[in-house]
Amino acid sequence: MPAGQEGGFEAETSFDTKEVRLSPAMLEGVASEIEGDIRARRFDTRHLLRDERIEYLVRALETDQKAGSPGGTLFAESVGVALAVRLLGLDDLETDRTVRLSDAQLxxxxDYVDAHLSEPLTIDTLSRIANASSSHLRTWFKAATGTTLHRYVLRRRVERARxxxxESDLSTSEVAYLTGFAHQSHLAHWMRREIGQTPRSLRRTRPGK
Known part of the structure; x- marks a missing residue:
């Protein structure tokens, strides 16, 4: 439903709902980056619309929130941009294959990600570093590296934590703080997922332990 409009329908059976709100500023930003002024597009309230891509993105966001949002702001913003692109109907357009991140941009x-792993990383900040729009950065980064920006950041954080x-006597909570994880349980979760080990099991492999 577009902002400021009312909508609803009568259901014959019980059902669960998931509500995701995108700011008008995000929609306007994505539209202007890709296809001019958002005012050229008309949005109508639609009911019983099924879209597998939207469902996938909402499930991914819900899973991240249930896990305590280990993906942080960067993941939420990335999902928001992807939803905005889908709602605008722009991801049906073929990406110009001649356009990509230059070696210098990448x-x-x-380099910025590696230097700021302990800090919150946002798609906005990384877009400015790359001098590219947020929607283009998401697409071009995956084309250049074979992985999403969010996944890359997580892997680098896990590698740094490892x-x-x-190589140090820092506590697990200190390592989590220095590598951008909310707390040590988030660090343990992602280490187990990425490298099959937890901080505790990894410490046991150190010489002399």
């Missing part, structure tokens, strides 16, 4: 993004655990 290096700036990778090095700190093996």
């Amino acid at each position: 290096k700036r993004v990778l 090095s700190l655990i093996l």
Whole structure:
């Protein structure tokens, strides 16, 4: 439903709902980045619309929130941008294959991520570093690296955490803080998922342990 409009329908059976709100500013930003002024497009309230891509994105967002939002702001913003693109009907357009991140742009993004792993990373910030729109950065980064921006950041955080655990006497909570995880249980969750080990099991592999 477009902002400011009312909508609803009568259901014959019980059902669950999931509500996701996108700010008008995000929709306007994505529209202007890709296809001019959003005012050129008309939005109508639609009921009983089924879209597998939207369902997938909402489920991913819900899973992240139930896990305590380990993906943080970057993941939520990335999902928001993807939803905005879908709602605008723009992801049916073929991406111009001649357009991509230059080597210099990609290096700036990778260097910035490595230098700021302990800090919250947002799609807005990384777009400015790359000098590209947020929607283009998402598409071009995956084309260049074979993985999503959010997944790349998580992997680099896990890799940094692994090095700190093996090479220092920092506590698990200190390692989590220095690598951008909300707390040590989030760190343990993603280490187990990415490398099949937890901070505790990894410490046992250190020489002399």
